[in-house]
Amino acid sequence: MSADQSLILKSEKLKGVCYDIRGPVMREANRMEEDGHRIIKLNIGNPAPFGFGAPDEILQDVIHNLADSTGYCHSKGLFPARKAVMHYCQEKGIDGVTIDDIILGNGVSELIVMAMQALVNNGDEILIPAPDYPLWTAAVRLSGGTRCTTCAMSSRTGNRPWMTSAPRSTTAPVRW
Amino acid sequence: MIINPNNPTGANYSPAFLEELLELARQHNLIVFADEIYDKILYDGEQHTSIAAMADDLLCVTFNGLSKSYRVAGFRAGWMIISGTKHRAADFIEGLEMLASMRLCANVPAQHAIQTALGGYQSINDLVLPTGRLGKQRDLAVSLLNDIPGVSCVTPRSALYLFPRLDPNIYPIEDDEAFALDLLRQEKVLVVQGTAFNWPQPDHFRIVFLPNVDDLTESIQRIGSYLERLRK
Numbered sequence: 001m002s003a004d005q006s007l008i009l010k011s012e013k014l015k016g017v018c019y020d021i022r023g024p025v026m027r028e029a030n031r032m033e034e035d036g037h038r039i040i041k042l043n044i045g046n047p048a049p050f051g052f053g054a055p056d057e058i059l060q061d062v063i064h065n066l067a068d069s070t071g072y073c074h075s076k077g078l079f080p081a082r083k084a085v086m087h088y089c090q091e092k093g094i095d096g097v098t099i100d101d102i103i104l105g106n107g108v109s110e111l112i113v114m115a116m117q118a119l120v121n122n123g124d125e126i127l128i129p130a131p132d133y134p135l136w137t138a139a140v141r142l143s144g145g146t147r148c149t150t151c152a153m154s155s156r157t158g159n160r161p162w163m164t165s166a167p168r169s170t171t172a173p174v175r176w
Numbered sequence: 177m178i179i180n181p182n183n184p185t186g187a188n189y190s191p192a193f194l195e196e197l198l199e200l201a202r203q204h205n206l207i208v209f210a211d212e213i214y215d216k217i218l219y220d221g222e223q224h225t226s227i228a229a230m231a232d233d234l235l236c237v238t239f240n241g242l243s244k245s246y247r248v249a250g251f252r253a254g255w256m257i258i259s260g261t262k263h264r265a266a267d268f269i270e271g272l273e274m275l276a277s278m279r280l281c282a283n284v285p286a287q288h289a290i291q292t293a294l295g296g297y298q299s300i301n302d303l304v305l306p307t308g309r310l311g312k313q314r315d316l317a318v319s320l321l322n323d324i325p326g327v328s329c330v331t332p333r334s335a336l337y338l339f340p341r342l343d344p345n346i347y348p349i350e351d352d353e354a355f356a357l358d359l360l361r362q363e364k365v366l367v368v369q370g371t372a373f374n375w376p377q378p379d380h381f382r383i384v385f386l387p388n389v390d391d392l393t394e395s396i397q398r399i400g401s402y403l404e405r406l407r408k
Binding site: 025029039040054065066073082084103107108111115127134 | 179183211215226238243247248257260271274276281282291294299339353365372373374383384
């Protein structure tokens with residue numbers, strides 16, 4: 001008996017999910033690099049490869065605590081780190097934030113996906129201005145929601161106006 | 177959902193504009209999500225306002241982290257702050273806690289960076305000065321791009337990106353992904369097409385101004401050479 005040769009497909013939940021910052025153009029760039037071409041990569045906001053080093057003090061703290069970091073911690077994160085974020089909220093004038101209201105994650109990206117998964121039901125709409133950082137739209141779609149286009153920010157200044165030629169949902173607030 | 181300071185435009189929204197957005201959110205009883213990862217990368221003395229600081233009558237979820245301001249993107253150290261009308265959101269917060277528990281916890285070594293980063297010397301403040309590396313590179317890149325016929329680029333007030341527009345009368349691009357691919361193959365410069373940011377027209381692209389002055393000059397010259405051929 002031979003094994004089933006039918007194709008193995010990705011989840012239909014990924015239909016409409018799009019993150020082109022690391023899309024086909026970047027794949028071509030990677031292929032060209034493998035062929036020995038030197039590509040100047042202006043595509044991702046990744047400071048380190050351009051010689052923007054992290055502050056020494058930060059690296060020293062991580063190194064100093066490395067041996068004590070081998071176990072899991074609280075699912076929302078280490079207490080001192082969350083406390084520091086809480087103080088940051090006070091600096092920014094965000095009132096009433098307690099340690100419990102702060103969740104640490106593996107970068108903002110993980111938390112965006114987590115927040116959308118926790119909130120969005122199939123068919124829910126999230127208002128996302130255009131242009132956007134596309135992870136937001138991708139996370140909304142992955143969660144079964146719809147990106148509700150859109151409050152256009154002017155491409156020139158990033159501010160207003162309130163209208164766009166982009167398609168918009170019929171249920172979106174009129175002024176958005 | 178707002179990204180402030182904005183990626184890709186580099187806008188930093190004024191309190192008056194945020195108030196207008198909040199008015200809309202109040203009318204429609206919306207939850208506010210604010211992505212503020214660039215809140216410390218501000219030029220020309222700009223000040224950042226967290227929308228959550230203006231809206232304790234709404235549920236706000238604010239996102240931030242160390243990746244950009246402290247140049248440790250690989251650490252993956254970020255956070256989410258829930259503020260405002262939390263009492264209405266107990267069930268949603270339970271959902272967040274459930275998902276946080278399912279991945280057990282965030283990478284622990286990187287969490288040790290957070291306290292020092294937020295409390296220590298803020299070296300980003302030096303980088304964004306007109307004499308700082310980011311400030312200088314921003315000004316150079318904007319000026320070089322605006323020197324190319326049919327290219328217009330607003331000086332960003334924040335973040336790490338430029339989002340120049342290509343005049344469609346001069347560059348009749350129909351598929352901006354094909355444009356980015358062609359630019360890559362011909363000039364070995366990798367940019368991101370504007371439609372990747374859900375911008376509806378194929379008339380923009382985004383670049384970072386992180387490379388040093390020499391590489392930045394070289395890469396924008398290459399973009400200029402490519403566009404010159406496109407004009408002919």
